[in-house]
Amino acid sequence: MKNLFLIQILFFGFNLNIHAQSDSTLIVEHLRIITKTDGYRNYQNINRLNQTAKYILSVFQQYADTAYYQPYQVKDVTYKNVVCRIGSANDKPLVIVGAHYDVCGDQEGADDNASGIVGLLELVRLLSDKKINYPIEIVAYSLEEPPYFRSEYMGSYIHAQSLFNAGTPVYGMVVLEMIGYFSDRAKSQSYPVKVMKVAYGTTGNFILLARKTNAGEFVKKFSAGFKHSANIDTKSLKAPSKLQGIDFSDHLNYWNFGYDALMVTNTAFYRNHNYHHTSDKMETLDIPKMMKVIDTAFHALLSL
Secondary structure (H helix, E strand, O other): OHHHHHHHHHHHHHHHHHHOOOOHHHHHHHHHHHHOOOOOOOOOOHHHHHHHHHHHHHHHHHHOOEEEEEEEEEOOEEEEEEEEEEOOOOOOOEEEEEEEOOOOOOOOOHHHHHHHHHHHHHHHHHHOOOOOOOOEEEEEEOOOOOOOOOOOOOHHHHHHHHHHHHOOOEEEEEEEEOOOOOOOOOOOOOOOOOOHHHHHOOOOOOEEEEEEOOOOHHHHHHHHHHHHHOOOOEEEEEEOOOOOOOOOOOHHHHHHOOOOEEEEEOOHHHOOOOOOOOOOOHHHOOHHHHHHHHHHHHHHHHOO
16 A cells, blocks of 8 residues: 555656646645654644644745634643634635644544645645635634534634634635545445435545535535536535534534535545544555645635
C-alpha cells in the first residue's frame, strides 16, 4: 500500500498539477505534519491538539485577511477552534467552510479528518487571490469526535452558536468530512439502507454531497456548482436528517441553529473500514482523487 501511495505521487502529481488548482506536494506535506506525530490529536492530548491548531493557524495566516483562535472551556480545559476569513470587505452574508482536526482515540486519523483539514488549508490558499462573491470563514474545529459528539462542547457548536448570538448573517455552510479514501473495488461501498445500492452502486469511487430534503438556496447553489465543475464522480443524497449518517459531522450544529448546510464526504465507515482504527493512515489515501474533490469545492465556492 505504501508503494502504491508513492507511485500515485510520482506518476500523477506532475500531470495533475498542470490542470489542477490544488498542489499534491503541499497536500502530502500537510498530511505528513498533521498525522505523522508523536502522540495523537484526541481530546485527552491537549498538547498535540494545540500543536495541530498552531500549524493550521500558521497556514491560515499566510493567506487570510484575518486568522485567530476561538478558545472555549470544557471541564477546566481550554480547546480551540482555528478561524480565518477571506473576502472580509464583502458585506454579504457569510459562507462557512469547516472540518474537524481532532481524532477518535490513539490513531493518526488521516481520512478522519486530516483529509478535510488539508482541504481547508488548500482552499484558503486557492481562494485568497480570487474574486469571491461572499465573505468566506474557514474553520478548523476541535472536539467533533466522541465523547463530545452531539454535545454543546463540539467546536462547531461553539462556532455556530457564536454566529447566532451575534446575529451574523449566514448564507450557508459546507463541511469537508473524510475526502481522501476511494476504492475501485467492486462491493467496496455499503449504505444504511440496502436499496441505495441500486441508485448509487457498490463501488466506492465517488464523492457524496449529503443534504436534508428541505435544503435552502446555498446548498442548492453550492451543489449545482460542484456538479457542474466536478472532474470526479459526484452523487447527491437528499434525505431526512434522521437517516443514519447524514448528520454525522459538524454541519449538524449549523442545522441546529437554523443555518443551511451540507456535507461533502466519501461516506466514512460505509466505505473506509479504517474508520476509527489505527489503520487510518495517510498511505491509504488516494491523493489524486482527493485533489479533485478540493478543486471541485474551490470552483463551487467561486460559482456562488
